[in-house]
Amino acid sequence: MDEDALREVLTRNEVLLEVLRRAERLGLPDWYLTAGCVFQTVWNVVTGRPPAEGIRDYDLFYFDGSDLGWDAEDEVIRNGARVFGDLPAVVEIRNEARVHLWYEDRFGVPCPPHTSTEAAIDSFAATTCCVGVRLEGERWHVYAPHGLDDVFTLVVRPNPVLAPREVYETKTRRWSEQWPALTVLPWST
Template structure:
């Protein structure tokens, strides 16, 4: 499995897997042309492409949308972000996929109303990626001006290749993690899902057994 390769070889394997998704390659190229500050293509479209390649599915199978983060704290108005979204809508016209572009400098202005917990202001797109509900999701890729791929993976890539979902309880509530897990396991039943940590920090063994049983049944 690629998850057991040295990290530098995992990055090569990651690019090889992601390059199988032609829609993703087009999103990367078109986003680069927008010249957004601190941008990354991130989240599901990346790790789900890898899951598809690892499990022998078509590269775009089950991918609902393509997320683009950028970071611009020079103007936190909705109007400024909306101008970028409008420009992006034109840039991505004709693609057989939905592309969602968001300014991560503004997330703290709406996050609590949507998810019920406060979000401190992010200082970068990387900080926003750090706060995904699962560490496996903490992955971003962008094209540099010289054509190199910049990969941001603060928790490494082993879990991505090994189809392991590991909770990341730094911001998103447990309900967000479990809702996403339930949806993803319908599409990728091969996933190994680790449970949300118990409040006292002790592993919830009942949850581990439950997830393990469902994983075994799916196989």
């Protein structure tokens, strides 16, 4: 599959499209809408479901290494709440330059500092999840380092770069319940 097919499918999710349009207003550096809202929209469309069904939140990642303090990120989150507050979805905004500060406490393994939003996307628990999109005016920018074939063919492939096996297995159990047509490949030992 190619980027044109991805754009065509993603535009069917009106919430996702509106988040993309509004995100540009925030002026965030190196931003992407990423994770579940992207690949789950594809899974919904491929399996004949409403495009936004079961999507828990819309992850908006950006990278700003100029201020790693919580207050700077919180200001962006509060501004995002004003921009996205009337949408029927939760938009989770996170500065990927700060992930290494909290990751080990949450997941039990250290995370080296990311160097970009793309580097953060590269570390998702499954390669299938490693997709980010953004709008620059009317131009779509797609980041998909592992391609899009697995996303469209419902194959979930582990990515042992950072996330522990337990994270992958927990996520894939939940996803398999919602999308039983998924082919979940086992974690490599």
